[in-house]
Amino acid sequence: MSKWVWFSVCIGWCLGSLLYGLDTTIAADVQGSILESLGEIEKLSWVGSGFPMGSVATILLLGYCYGLFQIKWVYLGSIVLFEIGSAICGAAPTMDALIVGRVLAGIGGAGMYLGCLTYIAMFTSLKERSLYNALAGFCWGVGCILGPVIGGAFADSNATWRWAFYINLVLAAVSAPIYIFCFPRCDPHPNLIAKEKWKKVDWLGAFLMMTLICLLTIVLSFAGSTWRWQSGGSIALWVLFGLSLIAFSLQQTFAIFTTEEHRLFPVQFLKSRTLILFYFGTEAAGTGLFITIYYVPLYFQFTKDDSAIEAAVRLLPFITVVIFFIMFSGALLPMFAWYNAWYLISGAFILIGSSLMLRVTQTTHAAAIYGFEIIIAIGTGLSVQIGYSLASAKVKPHEVAQAIGFINVAQIGSVSIALSISGSIFQNMGFKHLQDSLAPYNFTESQLRLALSGAQSTLFSNSSAQVKELAIGAVTRTISSIYGLLIAAGVLMVMSAIFMKREKLQLTHSVAGG
Known part of the structure; x- marks a missing residue:
């Protein structure tokens, strides 16, 4: 060109x-x-x-x-x-x-x-x-x-x-x-028609890969915050992630419903x-x-x-x-x-x-x-x-x-x-750091969670200087x-x-x- x-x-x-x-x-x-x-x-x-x-x-x-x-x-x-x-x-x-x-x-x-x-x-x-x-x-x-x-x-x-x-x-x-x-156009396999490609x-490998990544992201995002680590939801997600990882590994290793060339x-x-x-x-x-x-x-x-x-x-x-x-x-x-x-x-x-x-x-x-x-x-x-x-x-x-x-x-x-x-x-x-630092002030769990979303939360904007200092210290340590x-x-x-x-x-x- x-x-x-x-x-x-x-x-x-x-x-x-x-x-x-x-x-x-x-x-x-x-x-x-x-x-x-x-x-x-x-x-x-x-x-x-x-x-x-x-x-x-x-x-x-x-x-x-x-x-x-x-x-x-x-x-x-x-x-x-x-x-x-x-x-x-x-x-x-x-x-x-x-x-x-x-x-x-x-x-x-x-x-x-x-x-x-x-x-x-x-x-x-x-x-x-x-x-x-x-x-x-x-x-x-x-x-x-x-x-x-x-x-x-x-x-x-x-x-x-x-x-x-x-x-x-x-x-x-x-x-x-x-x-x-x-x-420019560039066809890696010009001799194959679209249907053959x-x-x-x-497709099975693609589905298992998507399932694997989605489950991993979900469990890492929710476990411990939205769901407790020992809750049924967290445990079930970890189990499903493990099973999907095993399934993807086996499917790719043995080329199930595909070939070694195209896995x-x-x-x-x-x-x-x-x-x-x-x-x-x-x-x-x-x-x-x-x-x-x-x-x-x-x-x-x-x-x-x-x-x-x-x-x-x-x-x-x-x-x-x-x-x-x-x-x-x-x-x-x-x-x-x-x-x-x-x-x-x-x-x-x-x-x-x-x-x-x-x-x-x-x-x-x-x-x-x-x-x-x-x-x-x-x-x-x-x-x-x-x-x-x-x-x-x-x-x-x-x-x-x-x-x-x-x-x-x-x-x-x-x-x-x-x-x-x-x-x-x-x-x-x-x-945990906010809960430990602010224990004497009786903030609710939702208030502490909301504080982690930004310094503009009500915990920071409407609290005393001492509370703000303790909260900032807790977030900084985190x-x-x-x-x-x-x-x-x-x-x-x-x-x-x-x-x-x-x-x-x-x-x-x-x-x-x-």
Whole structure:
């Protein structure tokens, strides 16, 4: 294709990656406004977790479709689904409608991001690919980190939180000509008719994967907060999750109602120590990115009484450094391709930064928080995107699409799992800390639960200075403890790097149509 067409294509998938990243985190700073408008605090966590749940539940199916069907139509279909979900979110009359919209947008967004990575894999050489993947990660990362800022700006304006979702419709309409007229077609299997392609899809595996992810997200979100750990509902969900995990594992291992060639999960990758360690490294980096994005603004909202937009602006040091190191790693990876060193350095920075955040209190100076952010940002930026290029270089040409989906499960799956676990920690430990700190004041359970939804709750706004101080201290201890999850991610990345091969990949030859 001509240079100007390729340039237009790059603009298109950059915008798609930006929108996907934006919607991944845009709920971080609009939840308080949504709660005021729609109520149902027990469902509030789904505003954040519903989007990544929809993504990770369908990533493998979407990745398989990109390796089987005409990629342009899969990409355009993903955009349409993303916009339908955004429209439902913007117009949602109830919390249930909003959650449905978030899940649909998550599915469409995952298809958009996978489409971007698939176009890169199909039309670039290995030498170029790491830089293009870094560009995609740059756009996705910018969207992720600007999500709270833009969401907070809409929530604090007359436009209201609904335009945090409606804005996707406007941007899609403006860029539609690029997607329709400039994006090239590429059929991985031109000799197969559509009916034959549909028969090759592992529909049972797709259903079991969706069931598995949905059950995991539900049980992590509700157990301990909405339902007690020992309640029948929690136990039943854990049992169902375990059974679905076993069923999916057996179905994929023995290719039940499918074939080894067409099964959804690339089981053969589990025989590769290197690919498994790439998966762990990507998951650890994603955890570092999203824990920081969600909980740094929350810390400042409670301790400094920041508005949504003011708290989000506190992420600017993190934004700048993550973006720089995503591009830095993408540019240097072909020249310094000893990948174990990248993950070792990245893990060390994440481990140091999260250990410092674990010690944060309500009196910690803002400048210190910015410094801790930057340390974590260096670690996450160095490794959050390189797994795509490395995994593509380690597999056979016909497995590139599967490798992209495999790493994407790690990256987006880390969002869903990290937010679900951290949300459970925040709700459970936050309630316990508030209950212990405010025991003499006889607040009800519902008042304490509501206080965790934001510093604007009545417990903070209508209480004495002493009560507010005790409550802020309790919430701050809870937020700090969440960084224990990030310490675990740093340890995982360091251990993964230690067990990786001491080899340098040759990212110079061309594959998969490059």
